[in-house]
Amino acid sequence: xxxxxxxxxxxxxxxxxxxxxxxxxxxxxxxxxxxxxxxxxxxxxxxxxxxxxxxxxxxxxxxxxxxxxxxxxxxxxxxxxxxxxxxxxxxxxxxxxxxxxxxxxxxxxxxxxxxxxxxxxxxxxxxxxxxxxxxxxxxxxxxxxxxxxxxxxxxxxxxxxxxxxxxxxx
Numbered sequence: 001x002x003x004x005x006x007x008x009x010x011x012x013x014x015x016x017x018x019x020x021x022x023x024x025x026x027x028x029x030x031x032x033x034x035x036x037x038x039x040x041x042x043x044x045x046x047x048x049x050x051x052x053x054x055x056x057x058x059x060x061x062x063x064x065x066x067x068x069x070x071x072x073x074x075x076x077x078x079x080x081x082x083x084x085x086x087x088x089x090x091x092x093x094x095x096x097x098x099x100x101x102x103x104x105x106x107x108x109x110x111x112x113x114x115x116x117x118x119x120x121x122x123x124x125x126x127x128x129x130x131x132x133x134x135x136x137x138x139x140x141x142x143x144x145x146x147x148x149x150x151x152x153x154x155x156x157x158x159x160x161x162x163x164x165x166x167x168x169x170x
Contacts, residue, residue: 089120
């Protein structure tokens with residue numbers, strides 16, 4: 001092998017060693033983060049009924065997707081919402097639903113999930129929705145978390161909704 005091949009081989013070895021080192025550091029820091037959080041409490045809510053997003057152009061709370069809970073001490077919380085969304089596409093414009101969390105009566109701007117087609121050609125579309133949020137150092141006391149939806153159409157609906165909140169001791 002020539003001089004150029006040897007140099008390329010050395011560069012490849014250095015890159016590989018650097019990648020292994022970086023991977024180990026990322027794995028090690030992730031494991032130490034996971035080890036410092038311990039599950040404290042879990043609250044959950046499920047509703048299989050359909051909810052039509054009506055009226056349009058309004059932020060609406062999904063019925064039965066609200067959980068009030070008490071934290072004895074400051075803790076991190078992990079929120080997960082899942083549902084099935086049914087959308088009736090518009091042939092010339094966007095038709096969809098946006099999902100948000102509301103914490104203690106305040107709608108969070110992020111995270112947000114939007115589902116629905118642009119200029120749909122089918123008569124009905126089905127979507128699986130998953131929205132989650134992690135809030136470190138959530139204050140002690142009574143809190144209420146709910147899920148809100150927004151749609152420009154009055155025919156869309158959601159069903160099979162579940163909301164789960166888990167508190168984690170720091």
